[in-house]
Amino acid sequence: MVPVNSLLFADDVAVIGSAKSVKEMLKLCEDHSLSLGxxxxxxxCAVLNHPTSSSSSSGSTQLTLYGTPLPLxxxxxxxxxPFVKTGxxxxxxLPLRSPGVLQLMGILNKIGVxxxxxxxxxxSRIYATFVRPKFEYGLAISKFSAAQMKEIERLxxxxxxxxxxxHATSSTLVIKHMTTLxxxxxxxxxxTTRFCLRARSLPGSCLLSLLSTTLPVSRIKIHLEKNPLFLALPSPPPSSDARLKTFFRQYRERQVTSIVTSTTQVLLRxxxxALVxxxxxxxxxxxxxxxLLVRWRLGWLPGKPEDCPCGRDRRSRRHFLECDLIxxxxxxxxxxxxxxxYPIDFALSSLPLGRSARCPPWWSSLLLMLWHIQRLCRPDRYYAIDSSPGASWYSSSSRSPD
Incomplete structure (x- = not known):
C-alpha cells in the first residue's frame, strides 16, 4: 500500500498506509508537533483496520503517539x-445526522416554522436553507442502498x-410539489453530479486526483458517476454554474411533469x-x-369521509358537487x-403566475365555496363569514397599473 500523509495541521490529520509505514509516519508527526510546540x-485519535489477527505481530505493530498506545x-x-474498516x-x-436535524427542526418549529x-x-425556504444542509453533508460521496434512501426521504x-x-403517516408529495422542494x-x-464534475477539474497534484489514479478501484468511477443525473449530462458538460443549474432545472421539470401527469394519487394529479x-x-x-386553499390542496378538506350535515351522503369531493348546502x-x-x-382543482391550477398578476373574476366565489366546505367538514365549529372574500387580491389588483 502507498503511504499517504495529509498536511500536518494541529487537528484533523489522517495517516494512511501499512502498519509499518503508519508507525514511521506517526513518529514524524510526533517530531513535527514537538518542534513547533x-x-x-x-x-x-483512533486506529482503523489494525492488523490484530496475529498476536505475534500485534506487539510489533502497536501504534503509539508520545509513548501512549492509540485506541483501536x-x-x-x-x-x-463515519468511517469503518472498509471506508x-x-x-x-443517517443515524449520525438525524438527532441534530430533528432537534434543529424542533427549535425552528417552536419559533414560527x-x-x-x-x-x-x-x-419551506427556512427548512431548505437551515435544516436540509445539516443532513446533506457527505451525501455526495456516499453510496446508499434503496432501504437507506427511503430512510433519508423519511427524515x-x-x-x-x-x-x-x-400526522405521522401523511403524504408530503403535495407539499414538496407546491413549494418546489x-x-x-x-x-x-x-x-453527487457536482462533486464528480469538480473532481474531474482538479489538478493532477491534488490528493483526490492522486488517490483516484493510484488505487486499483475508484469509488468515483464505480459508484458516484453512475447516478442518472450525471449520466444525462450533455457532452461536453455545462461550462458554467448558471448553465449547470439550467440543466438541473430542465431535468427536474421533465421529471415533475411526468410524475404529476402519470400518478394515480388524486391530490398530486x-x-x-409544472415546476413552479x-x-x-x-x-x-x-x-x-x-x-383554506392550502388545506384543500393537502386533502385536509374534506378530510375523513364522515356523514355530511345535508344527510344525503358522506363528505367527499364527489358529494360536494351535488350537496344542497353549497x-x-x-x-x-x-x-x-x-x-x-375537478372544478376547484382546475380553478386553483388556472390561477395566474407571478406576484403582480391580476385577480381572476371568480376568486371570491372560490373562497366562498371553500368556506362552505369548511363548515360542512367541521359543523361543530363556528366560522365567521367574510363579507368580502378575496378583497386583499381585488384591492391589490385595482391599485396595480394595467
Missing part, C-alpha cells in the same frame, strides 16, 4: 463522516410534517403539472383564506373545467 491528544476502533467519525459507512450517516406561524412558502418527510402539523433522491443526484411555486402560497390573501351558483362561477377534472 504543540501536541495532539492520543486519546482523541471499528468505527470513527472523521470530519463529520465510508453510508449506513451510519409551523402551521400557525410563518407562511408555508417561508417555512425529510418528518421535517415537512412538523412544518404543516401533519425536491425529493432527497434528486438532491443526492445533484450533489390535481396540482399544476403554487400561486396559492403567495397571492394576496388573508391568513384564513390561505389556510350554493349551486358558486360552481357555475368557476372557470369551466375539462372532463375528468
Amino acid at each position: 504543540y501536541r495532539w491528544n492520543p486519546l482523541k 476502533v471499528d468505527k470513527f467519525v472523521y470530519l463529520g463522516m 465510508l459507512s453510508a449506513a451510519s450517516v 409551523n402551521r400557525q406561524g410563518f407562511s408555508l412558502l417561508l417555512c 425529510q418527510d418528518r421535517c415537512l410534517r412538523m412544518m404543516v402539523g401533519g 425536491p425529493s432527497m433522491h434528486h438532491r443526492i443526484d445533484v450533489l 390535481a396540482c399544476r403539472p 411555486v403554487d400561486p396559492i402560497l403567495y397571492v394576496p390573501a388573508t391568513r384564513a383564506e390561505r389556510s 350554493p349551486s351558483f358558486l360552481w357555475s362561477d368557476l372557470p369551466r373545467c375539462p372532463p375528468g377534472s
Whole structure:
C-alpha cells in the first residue's frame, strides 16, 4: 500500500498506509508537533483496520503517539463522516445526522416554522436553507442502498410534517410539489453530479486526483458517476454554474411533469403539472383564506369521509358537487373545467403566475365555496363569514397599473 500523509495541521490529520509505514509516519508527526510546540491528544485519535489477527505481530505493530498506545476502533467519525474498516459507512450517516436535524427542526418549529406561524412558502425556504444542509453533508460521496434512501426521504418527510402539523403517516408529495422542494433522491443526484464534475477539474497534484489514479478501484468511477443525473449530462458538460443549474432545472421539470401527469394519487394529479411555486402560497390573501386553499390542496378538506350535515351522503369531493348546502351558483362561477377534472382543482391550477398578476373574476366565489366546505367538514365549529372574500387580491389588483 502507498503511504499517504495529509498536511500536518494541529487537528484533523489522517495517516494512511501499512502498519509499518503508519508507525514511521506517526513518529514524524510526533517530531513535527514537538518542534513547533504543540501536541495532539492520543486519546482523541483512533486506529482503523489494525492488523490484530496475529498476536505475534500485534506487539510489533502497536501504534503509539508520545509513548501512549492509540485506541483501536471499528468505527470513527472523521470530519463529520463515519468511517469503518472498509471506508465510508453510508449506513451510519443517517443515524449520525438525524438527532441534530430533528432537534434543529424542533427549535425552528417552536419559533414560527409551523402551521400557525410563518407562511408555508417561508417555512419551506427556512427548512431548505437551515435544516436540509445539516443532513446533506457527505451525501455526495456516499453510496446508499434503496432501504437507506427511503430512510433519508423519511427524515425529510418528518421535517415537512412538523412544518404543516401533519400526522405521522401523511403524504408530503403535495407539499414538496407546491413549494418546489425536491425529493432527497434528486438532491443526492445533484450533489453527487457536482462533486464528480469538480473532481474531474482538479489538478493532477491534488490528493483526490492522486488517490483516484493510484488505487486499483475508484469509488468515483464505480459508484458516484453512475447516478442518472450525471449520466444525462450533455457532452461536453455545462461550462458554467448558471448553465449547470439550467440543466438541473430542465431535468427536474421533465421529471415533475411526468410524475404529476402519470400518478394515480388524486391530490398530486390535481396540482399544476409544472415546476413552479403554487400561486396559492403567495397571492394576496388573508391568513384564513390561505389556510383554506392550502388545506384543500393537502386533502385536509374534506378530510375523513364522515356523514355530511345535508344527510344525503358522506363528505367527499364527489358529494360536494351535488350537496344542497353549497350554493349551486358558486360552481357555475368557476372557470369551466375539462372532463375528468375537478372544478376547484382546475380553478386553483388556472390561477395566474407571478406576484403582480391580476385577480381572476371568480376568486371570491372560490373562497366562498371553500368556506362552505369548511363548515360542512367541521359543523361543530363556528366560522365567521367574510363579507368580502378575496378583497386583499381585488384591492391589490385595482391599485396595480394595467
